[in-house]
Every structure is written in C-alpha cells, then in structure tokens.
Amino acid sequence: MNAIPDEIAILANAGEQMIERLRQKAFLPEARKALNLRFGIAEAAQLLGCSTNRIRMAEDDGRLPPPVPTENGRRPGYTIEELQLMRKVLGASPSRPDGDMPAIMAVQNFKGGVGKSTVTVHLAHYLAIQGYRVLVVDCDSQATTTTLFGFNPHFNISRDETLYPYLSIEPTQDDLDYAIKRTPWPNIDLIPSNLELFDVEYELAAAGVDGQSVLATRFRKLKQGLAQIGRNYDIILLDPPPALGTISLAVMQAANALLVPLAATIPDFCSTVQFLSMMDQVIAQLTAAGFEIDYQFVRLVCSKFASNDPAHSMVREIMAKTFGAALLPTPILESAEISHAAIRMMSVYELDRAVGSAKTHKRCRANLDEVMGQIEILIKGMWTRQASADASLALTSQ
Incomplete structure (x- = not known):
C-alpha cells in the first residue's frame, strides 16, 4: 500500500497549523491584523498636497478634531482613518472623476x-x-x-x-x-x-x-x-x-x-x-x-x-x-x-x-x-x- 498520499496530507495539515500559529503570533493580542500606522503632520501635509499650517487652521476652527496629546504632551501622528477625514474636509481626495471606470x-x-x-x-x-x-x-x-x-x-x-x-x-x-x-x-x-x-x-x-x-x-x-x-x-x-x-x-x-x-x-x-x-x-x-x-x-x-x-x-x-x-x-x-x-x-x-x-x-x-x-x-x-x-x-x- 502506498503511504505517500497520507504523508502529503500530514505535511499539508502541519503546514496549515503552523501558518495559523504564525498568524496569531504576528497579530497579537487579538490574533487579528491591526494597522498601527501614524503619520506626522509634515508627512500628512505632503500626502495631502497642502501646508502644515492649513491642517492646523482646520483644527483650530473646528473643521478637524484636534489630536489628543500623548501622556508626555507630544502631538501624536495621524492614523490612516484621520488622514482620510482630512482629505474629505480639505478637499484633497484623489478619487477618479465621476463617470470614469475604475x-x-x-x-x-x-x-x-x-x-x-x-x-x-x-x-x-x-x-x-x-x-x-x-x-x-x-x-x-x-x-x-x-x-x-x-x-x-x-x-x-x-x-x-x-x-x-x-x-x-x-x-x-x-x-x-x-x-x-x-x-x-x-x-x-x-x-x-x-x-x-x-x-x-x-x-x-x-x-x-x-x-x-x-x-x-x-x-x-x-x-x-x-x-x-x-x-x-x-x-x-x-x-x-x-x-x-x-x-x-x-x-x-x-x-x-x-x-x-x-x-x-x-x-x-x-x-x-x-x-x-x-x-x-x-x-x-x-x-x-x-x-x-x-x-x-x-x-x-x-x-x-x-x-x-x-x-x-x-x-x-x-x-x-x-x-x-x-x-x-x-x-x-x-x-x-x-x-x-x-x-x-x-x-x-x-x-x-x-x-x-x-x-x-x-x-x-x-x-x-x-x-x-x-x-x-x-x-x-x-x-x-x-x-x-x-x-x-x-x-x-x-
């Protein structure tokens, strides 16, 4: 009797189990992938094609929520969600023109x-x-x-x-x-x-x-x-x-x-x-x-x-x-x-x-x-x- 198919199944299963362990280790603590990116105000301004002053003015006049300072009082970077909101408020979205196909x-x-x-x-x-x-x-x-x-x-x-x-x-x-x-x-x-x-x-x-x-x-x-x-x-x-x-x-x-x-x-x-x-x-x-x-x-x-x-x-x-x-x-x-x-x-x-x-x-x-x-x-x-x-x-x- 040829045992090779059974051996392949064992190897495949072992590989899948290892991938899951690696995934859970990579995405701890909840074993789900999270995004921890932060963008400084200079980088955010560059991505939006505007000045840092324009971002600060939008925060000062209430159009954008001001960033919550860190425990040591520093200004934190912006999350990708906050960057998306900034694009919407400041009219800096690069989305395709209406009527064009993606x-x-x-x-x-x-x-x-x-x-x-x-x-x-x-x-x-x-x-x-x-x-x-x-x-x-x-x-x-x-x-x-x-x-x-x-x-x-x-x-x-x-x-x-x-x-x-x-x-x-x-x-x-x-x-x-x-x-x-x-x-x-x-x-x-x-x-x-x-x-x-x-x-x-x-x-x-x-x-x-x-x-x-x-x-x-x-x-x-x-x-x-x-x-x-x-x-x-x-x-x-x-x-x-x-x-x-x-x-x-x-x-x-x-x-x-x-x-x-x-x-x-x-x-x-x-x-x-x-x-x-x-x-x-x-x-x-x-x-x-x-x-x-x-x-x-x-x-x-x-x-x-x-x-x-x-x-x-x-x-x-x-x-x-x-x-x-x-x-x-x-x-x-x-x-x-x-x-x-x-x-x-x-x-x-x-x-x-x-x-x-x-x-x-x-x-x-x-x-x-x-x-x-x-x-x-x-x-x-x-x-x-x-x-x-x-x-x-x-x-x-x-």
Whole structure:
C-alpha cells in the first residue's frame, strides 16, 4: 500500500497549523491584523498636497478634531482613518472623476516566484495611503494575497466567501457583494481566496466541449461583476493564478490594464517572453470569439533586483533593450525589509518602525514609493485620457 498520499496530507495539515500559529503570533493580542500606522503632520501635509499650517487652521476652527496629546504632551501622528477625514474636509481626495471606470489592473505572470502577490499588496497599500479606494481580488487558490491581508485561507475563509459561488458552473450568487471583506485599511476591501477556489477550474474542465457556452459565460461574468461593484472603488487589483486556466482567462478579459512583474534572471526573462507570446495568442483567439479586451496600458516591472549584482544589472539592461518604454524605469529592489515585513505577514507600508536598520528601511520605502508612484501616474493617465476623449466628443457634437 502506498503511504505517500497520507504523508502529503500530514505535511499539508502541519503546514496549515503552523501558518495559523504564525498568524496569531504576528497579530497579537487579538490574533487579528491591526494597522498601527501614524503619520506626522509634515508627512500628512505632503500626502495631502497642502501646508502644515492649513491642517492646523482646520483644527483650530473646528473643521478637524484636534489630536489628543500623548501622556508626555507630544502631538501624536495621524492614523490612516484621520488622514482620510482630512482629505474629505480639505478637499484633497484623489478619487477618479465621476463617470470614469475604475482602473482594473491584473498583476499577472505565469512564472511563479516573481513577487506577484508582494507587488499587488504593496501597490494596494501605497494607493490607500495616497487616498484611493481600492478593492483587491485574490483570484489565486494559493491565496498568498489573502494571507498577507491577515486572513488564514484554511481556517478563516470558506469556499462560499471566495469567487467560487459566483463563477462556479452552478452559481449561487448573482453579484460579488457577498464576497467583499473589510481589511485593517479603511479604504481597502478584499475578495479573498482559498484552495477550494480551484474547484472552478475542475468544474469547467469537466464540462468539456458541451460546456463551451458555460466557459464563455464565465469569461464575461467576472468583468460584469466587477463593473457592478466598481462604482465604489477607484482602483481594482486582480491577483490571478500563475498559470493559464479558466480563472486567468476571466481575469485577462476583465482587466483594463496589465502589470507584469519579472525577476532579473535569464530564466525569468525567457519565461516572461513566453508568457507574453501566449497572451498575444490567447487575446487574438478571445477577440476572434467576440470578447472585448482593451488594456489602457501594459507595463513590466523588474522585481527582486539586487543593484550590487552584476548579473542582475546585465539582465535589467537586456529587459530595457527588449521592452523599451513598456518596462518601468525603476526596478523594485531586493530588500531585507520586504522579507522582514513578510515574516510578520505585512507589507513595508504597514511597518510602524524599521525592522532592520533605519537606513535600509528608508531606502526600501523610497524605492517602493518611486515604483508605485510611476504606476499611479499611469492609472491617473487612464482617467485623463477618458476625460479628454469625452471633452473632444462634446466639442465635435456642438
């Protein structure tokens, strides 16, 4: 009798138990993730694009509640909730223009280990700090993004809380409202995932040729569902599986922008070229079948880049020569601070203090801000182009 399946089950169970213990240790005392970020008045003013004096004046005239002094009489930093209120009172919200569609960005590569979920989570947190309303949709049954948001996919999330009831071959949900969960960030919501989401792939594969109409419906359904709830968000980030399957195809069709992370190695470069070739073929087939796919922008971002490694620099140069302007000008640096944050099931943006040296933390945060800021500019450009197109149409119709 082959005991290997039993051994695998034992190993999997032991791993799930350990993840839960790590999660509880990271999120003590209540075993739930909390956000302990504070922003000084100078940083808050910079984020809001105003002077510190304007914030103080709003506090003095009662438009903003004055901060409660600490025990030693010092002025405390502002929480992310207080920062959101300041944006509302001072008219500093960067939300998308009325009438524009939210940016729906897929962070996708069929090559594993490129930092896809890490990029997704850091981008979501950066955008939240800037004041945007963000929805993160974990479409990957490995559920790394769900874990980084403080949920244990094995213990805290059931199949009925994922995309499964909406995308399954016999759906029990007509919209995606049921799956939206609050996160510790007041302006980030999450649709979580767990291993059982993979059942969607099994079901649709089992449908075979007779299920072609079902497949077509599922490809369109995710896009339709996101359009229904998109009015509540500025940006929707999709984290799909690192493989070409039904869910990946649905994500591909639902997105209006694509971000492709790739590490600075030759195997990753070659794999990403194959991914792009496959995407090109699949998009052509989907378009021929009547599916509308329209990406406002496609960008690649070099991740896990070691600036002191000559091999990484060489591959980064190859990327630049190959992809040109489609490659973001700044790579995401490999940093111990990202690893330290991940051990705590956090992003660097959630750390209230440096884990390693202050210099390492500052360098890492500055690098992430620069990369994520470049993506933010692209997103805002989507709305600008839409607004310009609408204005041109209005002028020609007069």
